[in-house]
Amino acid sequence: MDYGIKLSYTTAIILQALANGYQYGFDIIDVTGLPSGTVYPALRRFEEVGLCDSRWEADDVAEREQRSPRRYYELTKDGRAALAEALKRYRALENFFVGAKKPKPSNA
C-alpha cells in the first residue's frame, strides 16, 4: 500500500516512537536519538499525508506546570497501518522502545 511516504528505517523509528506514546517533538528526539532537523520535517510530512494528527496540549495542564501548551502528535489509523508494514520490514524495531519509560498521558 502507498502511504504517500517512503517507509525508510528512520521513518519507521519515528512512527514506532509515536506508537509507543512519545508524542512531543523533543521527546521523540530524546528517545530516538535522531537530530531535530530530521524529526520535525518527518512529523510535518506525516501530518501532510495523514499518518499522524497534531493537537495542542490542554491549557489547564500547561497552566498547572506554568508553561505554554505543547503541540503533540498522534498516529492515525493510516499511521498504524504504515507502522505495521514497516515492522514487517524492520523486525528489530518491534522491541525498540520496550522498557523505555512511558511518558505520562498529558491530556488528562
Place this chain on the structure above:
Amino acid sequence: MLDHNKQRPTSLPRRLVAFIGVIVPRRFRARFRREWEAELEYREELLARWDRLDWRSKLELQWRSLGAFWDALWLQRQRWEDEMIQDLRYGVRMLLKHPGFTTIAVITLALGIGANTAIFSVVNAVLLRPLPYQEPERLIRLWESNPGRGWPEFSASALNFEDWRKQQTVCEQLAAYEFATFNLTGGGEPERAAALGVTANLFPTLGTPPALGRNFLPEEEQAGRHRVAILSDGLWRRRFGADPQLIGRQVQLSGENYTVVGVMPPRFQLTPGAELWTPLVLDAALAPWHANRSHHSIHVIGRLKPGVSLAQAQAAMDILARQLEQQYPKSNAGWGVRMRAFYDWLVPEQVRRSALALFAAVGFVLLIACANVANLTLARAATRRRELAIRAAMGAGWTRVMRQLLTESLLLATLGGLAGALLARWGVELIKAGASFNIPRLNETRIDLRALGFTLIVSLLTGLIFGLAPAWQASKLNLNGTLKEGGRGGDSRRGLRGALVVGEVALALVLLLSAGLMIRSFANLQNAPLGFTPENVLVMQINLPGSKYGEKAQRVDFYNQLLERLRAAPGVVDAAAVTQLPLFSGASWAQEITVEGREAAPSDAKLSARTFAATPRYFQTMGIPLLQGRDFTEQDGGDGPLNLIVSESFARRFWPNENPLGKRFRTGAFDLFGTVVGVVANVRNVSLESEGGPAFYFSHGRIGMPALTVVARTVAPPETMTAALRAQAHSLDRDLPVYNVRTLDQLVYNAAGQPRFQTTLLSLFSVVALLLAAIGVYGVMAYAVTQRAHEIGVRMALGAQPRDALRLVVRQGMTLSLIGVAIGLALAFGLTRFIRGLLYQVSATDALTFAIIPLLLVGVTLLACYVPARRATKVAPLLALRGE
C-alpha cells in the same frame, strides 16, 4: 490563552527560534513559533530542575533549536503554493468584479486562440502528422518523365514498370496501381465504384495489411485467377452491413463474379474515392493496352532499401531509364524516370503553401488579440495604480505585484483558451464541411491531444505576452508619485499603449492586404473565360459493362439511342456525350501526333495533344463556339476517312498563318492521317487556371468508348430534370448505374474549391483582425479622452471650440493609425510574396489592392477615433474642473 513568554527570561535558543520564524510562511509562522517555544520552555523547566545550566545540556539545547531551521526550510515549500492560491483567488475576484472587461478580453482571446487551434488541427493533420504507413519516409512515388514534352511526371507503361521491377536495385519493393471502375450490381441499386487495380505487393509495400481477411497473392496477378477483391471499410459497411461473413463470398463487379478476400482498415485511403481493390493484371491477353510501351497508365510506388537516399535511388533509376531508352528507342526516346518522396506527392506544394499562409494569418490574428487584451489590461492597470501602490506600500514586493498581474493575465488566457478550444472544435467541423474539394488527409483532422496541447501552450504564451507589458509597467511605478497623484496615468504608459495600437494596425493591414489580393485573384478566376456555357446543363456518367456491351456497335448504338431519347424528352434543348468534361484535373488522354509535311522537323519530332472523343452536337450542347468548319456528323463515326476537330490553340500552334481546314495529322491511337474539318474555341480542360495545351476531338463512333459523360442542356433548372433523365437511361438498361449526376455549374463551382476556401478563410480572419484593430484604436482613444478630460475642460473654459477638441483627439488617434499603416505597408511588401504562388493573375504587390485597402483601414480607424472624440466635445468645462 495565556501569554507565558513575558514571564520568561529570553534565552539564546528562544531567540534563535524567533529569528528562524521570520522565514516561515506567514500562514504557519504563529504555530511554528508557538510549538518550538513551548518545547524549549518545557525543556528549560526540566533542565532547571535537574541541573542548573549544565554547559553540555545548554549546548545540546542550542543545537536542537537549530533544527527549527530545517523545519522552517521544509515549510518553505508551502509558500509558493500559498501565494499562488492567494493570487488566483484575488485574480478571480478581480475578473468577476469587472465582468465587462473580462467578457471582452475572453472573447477576443477565444477568437484568436480558437482560430489558431482550428487551423493548427488542419495543419497538424495535413502536414505534420506522419503518414499512416510503416516507415513512411522510405516510401517514394515514381513516374516516367518527359521534360521535352512538358511532362515532368507522367504515369508509366506496364512494360516499363515490369522492367523496372526486374532490374532495379534501390528499392525493397516496387508496387503499382491503375485506376479502374466497376459497376457494382446485385443487392440493391446498381452503383458505380471507383477502384484500383493493384499489384499484390502494394499493401505490403505501404505496410498496411487488410483489417479483415487477407492480402492478394502474387499468383492472383495472373489472368484467370484475378477475380478477387478487397473492399474499403466504407463500402463494406454501407453496402454489406459490415458483415464479417462476406469474406470468401462473391460480389458482382461489372457483370463478373469476384470473391471478396479482405476488407481494409477504416480511413485507409491511397487515392481519394477508391472503394475497392482488385489485382492489377499486366497480362496483355486481358488488358491489351499493357502490351504497348507507349501506353502510360500505371502508377508506381516504391519502398527504398534502408540507407538508400532519394538522390542515390534517382541516379540508379536514371541509368536504368537510359538503358531502356536504348533498348526501345521507338517508345522510350526522351523518357526518363522521376521520383519524389511519397509525402511530397500526397500533400502537394500548393496545399502546403495554402495551409501555411492560413496558419500565418491566424498567428497574426492572435497577435492582434494579444495586443488588444494587453491594451485593455494596461488601461485597467492605470485605474488600478493606486491599488497596486497601496499593496506595495503595505509591503508586497514588486515581484509579488508582478506575479499577481501575471496570474490575472494567465487566468484570462486560460479562460480564453477554453472558449477557444470550443470555438476550434466547431471551426474544424466548419472547415471540413466547407472544403468542397479534395484536401489530402483533411478527413483525419480532429481536435486531438496535440492540438489541445498546442492550445494550452498558445494560451499561456498569450497570457505571458499580454500580461508582461502591464507587469513591466507596474514594476516601474513610482510609489510616492502615484499615491499623491491620485492614480492618474503617466506618459510612458500612453506611449506603450500607442505602440501596441500601431502594431495592431500594421498587422491588420498585412492581413487585409493578403485577403484583398486573394479576393482579386479569386475574382479573376471567376471571370476567367471557360470556353463553354455552364448554365442549365446536366451531366451524368455512364460506363457500359464489357460483359453486356462487348461489341463496338452495341456501345455506339446504346449511346445513339440514349441521346435521341434525351433530345426528345420534354424540357431538353440538346444532348451529347464526350469522353471527358472540361475542368478535369485527373489523368487524361493525350496522344502523340505527327503533323503532315513536318515529319522530319526535329523540333516537332514528338508532339502530343489532349484527345477527346465526342458525339455530334457536343459543342452545341456545351456552348463551345465553333469558329471554323463544321461539327461531326453521323458519317464521321463510320470507318471512312478520319475527320478531326481541333482547338483554336491547336490550330494556331501548328498552322499559325494558314487555314487549318483540310490540313492533316497522324494520331498515335489510329495510326492514320486525319483531316481537320472544324476549329472550336479553347476550353479550360484541366482547371480554371489552365487550358492544358492543344486539344483535338474525334468522333465517338470510331471507337465506341464504353465510358462516356452525357451532357444535356435543359430549359428548366437542370437539377429538376435529374430523375427524368436518369429514367431515360434506365429505360434502355435497367441494371446500368448512372452516376456522378451533377450540373455543369456545380462542376465549375467545385473547380474553384481551393481558392474559394482559402479566400473565404483569409477574408474571415482579416475581418476579425480589422474589428480587433478598430476596437484597439477605440479603446485607446476612449481612454485618452477620459485621461485628458481635465485638459480639454480647461481648454474649453479658455474658449476652445468643440471642433478643436474633436481635432485634438482625432489627430492623436490618426497619427497612431497612419504610423501603423506605414509599417503595415512595408511589412506587406515583404510578406505578400509568400502567397504569390496562390494568386491568379494578380501581382503580389498589386497597385489597386495596395491603394484601396489602406484607405479602408484608415477609414475604419477614423470612425473608431470619432466616437470618443465626440465625447470629448461634450466635456463640460466646469464639470471637468470641479472633478479635481
